[in-house]
Amino acid sequence: MAIALLLAILLVILACVYLFIAHPVWFPAGVSAHAAGVDHQFAVAFWLLGALFVAGHIALGISLMRARRRGKVTYTQGDWRLEALWTVLIAVLFFGFNVAGVRLWSQMKFQQPESDAVQVEVTGTQFEWYFRYAGADGKLGDTDAQRFAHPEEGNPLGIDPDDPAGKDDMVSTSLVLPVGRDVDLTLRSNDVIHSLFIPAMRFKQDAVPGMSIHAHFRPMQTGEYEISCAELCGTGHYRMRASVKVVSEAEFKQWVKSKELPSTAK
Amino acid sequence: MEERSTSSTAVSTPGFLRRCVFSTDHKVVGLQYFFLSFAAVLIGTVLSLLMRIHLVWPTVSLPFFGTIKPENYLAFLTMHGTLMVFFVLSTVPQSGFGNYFLPLQLGVSEMAFPKLNAAGFWTTLLSFLILIAAFFVPGGASGAGWTQYPPLSAIANSGPGQALGTDLWLVSMGLFCVASVMGAINFITTTLKMRTPGMDLMRMPLTCWTWFVTAILSLLAFSVLLAAVILLLLDRNAGTAFFVPAGLIVSGKAVAQTGGSPLLWQHLFWFFGHPEVYIAILPGMGVTSHVLSVFSRKPVFGYRAMVWAIVAIGFLGFLVWGHHMFVSGMNPYAAFAFSALTTAIAVPSAIKTFNWIGTIWDGRIRFTTPLLFSVGFVSLFITGGLTGPLLAQPALDIYLHDTYFVVAHFHLIMAMAGLFAIFAATHFWFPKMFGRMMNERLGALHFWITFLGSYAIFMPMHLLGTAGHPRRYSELTGVQYVAAMAPLQKFVTVAAIITMSGQIIFLVNFFWSMFKGPTAPANPWECTTLEWTLPSPTPAGGFGEHVPMVNRGAYEYSAPGAETDYLMQDAPGS
Numbered sequence: 019m020a021i022a023l024l025l026a027i028l029l030v031i032l033a034c035v036y037l038f039i040a041h042p043v044w045f046p047a048g049v050s051a052h053a054a055g056v057d058h059q060f061a062v063a064f065w066l067l068g069a070l071f072v073a074g075h076i077a078l079g080i081s082l083m084r085a086r087r088r089g090k091v092t093y094t095q096g097d098w099r100l101e102a103l104w105t106v107l108i109a110v111l112f113f114g115f116n117v118a119g120v121r122l123w124s125q126m127k128f129q130q131p132e133s134d135a136v137q138v139e140v141t142g143t144q145f146e147w148y149f150r151y152a153g154a155d156g157k158l159g160d161t162d163a164q165r166f167a168h169p170e171e172g173n174p175l176g177i178d179p180d181d182p183a184g185k186d187d188m189v190s191t192s193l194v195l196p197v198g199r200d201v202d203l204t205l206r207s208n209d210v211i212h213s214l215f216i217p218a219m220r221f222k223q224d225a226v227p228g229m230s231i232h233a234h235f236r237p238m239q240t241g242e243y244e245i246s247c248a249e250l251c252g253t254g255h256y257r258m259r260a261s262v263k264v265v266s267e268a269e270f271k272q273w274v275k276s277k278e279l280p281s282t283a284k
Numbered sequence: 285m286e287e288r289s290t291s292s293t294a295v296s297t298p299g300f301l302r303r304c305v306f307s308t309d310h311k312v313v314g315l316q317y318f319f320l321s322f323a324a325v326l327i328g329t330v331l332s333l334l335m336r337i338h339l340v341w342p343t344v345s346l347p348f349f350g351t352i353k354p355e356n357y358l359a360f361l362t363m364h365g366t367l368m369v370f371f372v373l374s375t376v377p378q379s380g381f382g383n384y385f386l387p388l389q390l391g392v393s394e395m396a397f398p399k400l401n402a403a404g405f406w407t408t409l410l411s412f413l414i415l416i417a418a419f420f421v422p423g424g425a426s427g428a429g430w431t432q433y434p435p436l437s438a439i440a441n442s443g444p445g446q447a448l449g450t451d452l453w454l455v456s457m458g459l460f461c462v463a464s465v466m467g468a469i470n471f472i473t474t475t476l477k478m479r480t481p482g483m484d485l486m487r488m489p490l491t492c493w494t495w496f497v498t499a500i501l502s503l504l505a506f507s508v509l510l511a512a513v514i515l516l517l518l519d520r521n522a523g524t525a526f527f528v529p530a531g532l533i534v535s536g537k538a539v540a541q542t543g544g545s546p547l548l549w550q551h552l553f554w555f556f557g558h559p560e561v562y563i564a565i566l567p568g569m570g571v572t573s574h575v576l577s578v579f580s581r582k583p584v585f586g587y588r589a590m591v592w593a594i595v596a597i598g599f600l601g602f603l604v605w606g607h608h609m610f611v612s613g614m615n616p617y618a619a620f621a622f623s624a625l626t627t628a629i630a631v632p633s634a635i636k637t638f639n640w641i642g643t644i645w646d647g648r649i650r651f652t653t654p655l656l657f658s659v660g661f662v663s664l665f666i667t668g669g670l671t672g673p674l675l676a677q678p679a680l681d682i683y684l685h686d687t688y689f690v691v692a693h694f695h696l697i698m699a700m701a702g703l704f705a706i707f708a709a710t711h712f713w714f715p716k717m718f719g720r721m722m723n724e725r726l727g728a729l730h731f732w733i734t735f736l737g738s739y740a741i742f743m744p745m746h747l748l749g750t751a752g753h754p755r756r757y758s759e760l761t762g763v764q765y766v767a768a769m770a771p772l773q774k775f776v777t778v779a780a781i782i783t784m785s786g787q788i789i790f791l792v793n794f795f796w797s798m799f800k801g802p803t804a805p806a807n808p809w810e811c812t813t814l815e816w817t818l819p820s821p822t823p824a825g826g827f828g829e830h831v832p833m834v835n836r837g838a839y840e841y842s843a844p845g846a847e848t849d850y851l852m853q854d855a856p857g858s
Contacts, residue, residue: 043751059677081646097642209439209532217751221682222682226547228546246754253443256758259763
C-alpha cells in the first residue's frame with residue numbers, strides 16, 4: 019500500500035506539473051500597460067508555489083517511503099528548532115512574495131490617470147453593458163434611471179432630457195478606446211452588482227449600485243477584446259458580454275465625430 | 285437512521301422515541317446530525333452532477349425534469365453551495381463527530397447542556413426542510429448564489445428564484461445560525477467545565493482542541509450572519525433599506541427604497557464567511573492530526589505548536605474577510621491590511637503541514653483506510669492551500685476573482701480536504717459508533733478513486749481560471765473566449781461523473797458494514813484516547829458511574845519502556 023500511495027503522489031506531482039506546463043488554455047496575451055507587471059508576478063507565483071507544491075509532495079512521499087514494518091519507532095514529541103526554522107523560512111518566503119505584490123497593487127491603484135485620459139462612464143444593467151462618453155462639452159449629463167430610463171426609446175441610462183450637458187452625450191454598447199492613452203472608467207449600476215472583466219487588460223472591477231467607482235488602465239495594442247461579467251447578476255449573467263475596440267488616435271477621433279452627430283440630432 | 289428506526293421499531297418498543305429520536309444523549313444527537321448531513325450531501329452531489337452535465341451537454345433532457353434552464357442552473361448552484369457549506373462541511377465534522385466524541389474523549393458521559401444540544405439538532409433539521417422546500421415554491425429556489433449579494437438577493441423581481449425562494453433561504457439560514465450558536469455554547473462550556481480529572485487542556489486530543497476553537501468561531505461568526513440575514517429579510521419584506529441604495533430600477537420597475545449599501549452586506553457576510561471556512565476545516569485538521577498519529581504509532585509532532593497553530597488560525601480567520609472584496613469597490617488601502625493578514629494565516633497552516641509530515645516521518649505506518657484519507661487530506665491541503673497566498677494578492681486577485689481558479693482553490697482546500705477528513709473520521713470511528721468494522725478493501729478502492737478524481741476534477745479548473753473563465757455561468761455560449769474552453773470543461777465533467785460514481789462504493793461499504801460488518805472489539809486501532817476504553821458500540825450510558833482518571837497526554841505511542849506501543853490516557857502510572 020505504501021508503494022501504491024507513493025506512485026499516486028508521484029502521479030499527482032507529474033500530472034499537475036505537466037498540466038501547468040502544457041496549459042491547454044491559458045492567459046490571453048496582456049495588452050494593457052500594467053499587464054506585464056501582473057504577468058511577471060503571476061510567473062513568480064507559479065514558480066514559487068509550484069516549487070513548494072512539488073517539495074511538499076516529495077516530503078510527503080519520502081515520509082511514506084521511510085515507513086517501517088517492524089523495529090523501534092523513534093519516540094519524539096517534536097523539535098522546536100526545526101519548527102522555528104520552518105516557520106521563519108515560510109514566513110520570509112510568503113511575506114517577501116506579498117511585498118512584491120503590494121508594490122504592484124500600489125502602482126495600479128494609487129497612480130492617478132494622466133490628465134488627458136479618456137473619461138468613460140460604464141453602466142451595468144441586467145444584462146447589457148453601456149459606455150457613455152461626454153461629447154464635445156466634456157461633461158456628462160445628469161441621469162435618473164427611475165424617471166427617464168427607456169431602453170426602447172434609446173435612453174437606457176435615463177439621461178435627463180432637460181440637462182444641456184447631456185445633449186451631446188454618446189452611449190455605446192462597446193467600449194472604444196484610443197491606443198496608448200489612459201482610460202478613466204466610472205463604474206455604475208442601476209439594478210444589481212455586475213463586474214466588468216477584460217481578461218486581456220488584466221482588469222476587473224465591480225459595478226455597484228449606489229456607488230461610482232473609478233478605475234483606470236491604458237490599452238497598449240490595437241485590436242478587439244472581449245468583456246465578460248464576473249459577478250453573478252441573474253439568469254443572463256453568462257451572456258452579458260461586450261467588447262473593447264482599441265483603435266488609433268485618429269480612428270478614435272473619427273468614431274467620436276460619427277457618434278456625436280446622430281446623438282445631437284435626436 | 286431516523287427513518288429506518290422509526291419505521292421498524294418505534295411502535296413496538298415503548299420509550300423508543302425518547303431514547304433514539306427525541307433524545308438528549310449526545311451520541312444520539314451526534315448521529316442525528318450525521319445522518320442529516322448524509323441526506324444533504326446526497327442532494328448536494330446530485331445537484332453538482334446536474335450542473336456539470338448541463339454545462340457541457342446543455343440540450344440533454346432529464347427524465348422527470350426536461351432540459352435545465354439558466355434559472356434552474358443558478359438554483360442548483362445556490363442550493364449546492366448552501367447544502368455543502370452549511371449542512372455538510374459545517375455539520376458533520378463539528379456537530380456530528382464533535383457531539384458524539386467530544387464528551388467521550390474528555391472522559392464524560394454527557395454534554396453541559398443536553399437539552400440545548402437536542403434543540404440545536406431539531407432547529408437544524410427544520411432549517412434543512414425549509415431550505416429544501418424552496419425547490420417547490422413558485423419561481424423555485426434562490427438563484428443568487430450562497431453568498432446572496434444584494435440587491436440581487438434583496439429585490440424580488442430581479443430573477444425567477446428571487447421571490448419566495450430567497451425568503452425561504454434566509455429563514456433557513458437564520459434558523460441554522462441559531463442552532464449553531466446553541467451547539468457552540470454547549471461545546472465551549474463542556475470543554476471548559478466538564479473535563480474528567482487529569483484531562484488538562486494540554487492533554488486534550490487535538491480533535492477536542494479543534495472542536496473547541498471551532499465552537500468559539502461558530503459562536504462569533506454565526507451571530508453576525510444571523511444579524512445580516514435578519515436585516516436582509518427586513519429589506520425584502522418590511523421596506524427597510526440596509527442594503528438597497530436609492531434610484532434602482534429592476535426589471536423595468538422602480539425600487540422605492542433609498543439609503544442602503546450593498547457593500548455592507550458583503551462586509552457582514554464575509555465577516556461570517558471567512559471564519560466559516562475554518563469552521564468547516566479546523567475539525568478536519570484535528571481528525572487528520574489524530575489519525576496520522578494513531579496509525580504512524582508516533583506522538584503528534586509538535587503538539588504544542590499544533591495547538592497554537594489552531595488558535596492562531598481561528599484568531600486570524602476573523603481578520604481576513606476583506607480578501608473576498610478586492611474588486612468590490614472597497615477602499616483600495618484596506619487591501620494592504622487584508623492581503624498581509626491573509627498571507628499571515630498561511631504561516632500557521634504551513635506549521636500544521638510540516639508537523640503532519642513530521643508525525644508520519646519514520647513511523648511504523650499502518651496503511652488503513654483512515655490513514656489513506658488523512659494522507660490524502662495533507663496532499664489536498666498542500667495543493668489547495670498554496671493558491672491561497674496567490675489569491676491573497678489584490679493585484680493578482682483582480683484577474684482571478686470570481687473565476688474558476690477560485691472555485692478550484694476553495695473546493696480543494698475546503699470541500700475536498702474537508703470531505704477527506706470526514707471519510708477518515710467515518711472509517712476511524714465507525715466501530716465505536718456502530719460496533720462493526722468497515723471493509724478495508726472497499727475503503728481503499730474508494731480512496732483511490734476519490735483521491736485521483738479530486739485532482740482530475742479540480743486541477744484543470746485552475747487553468748480555466750487563468751484563461752479568465754468566470755464562475756457561475758450557466759451556459760458556455762454567451763462569451764466567445766469562454767465557449768472556446770468547452771473541451772476542458774467536458775474533461776472536468778467526465779472526471780466528476782467517474783468520481784461521483786465511485787462514491788457508491790462508500791455508500792455500499794457504509795450500509796453493508798452497519799449490518800454485516802465484522803464485530804468490532806473495544807479498541808480495534810489500539811488508540812490511547814478515552815472513547816476506546818468503552819465497549820463498541822458505545823453503551824447508552826457512556827462511562828456510567830466510572831470516572832476516568834487521566835494520567836498523560838493523548839498521543840503516547842511507542843513510548844520508551846512501555847509494554848505496548850500505546851499507553852491509554854487513563855492507564856495507571858505517569
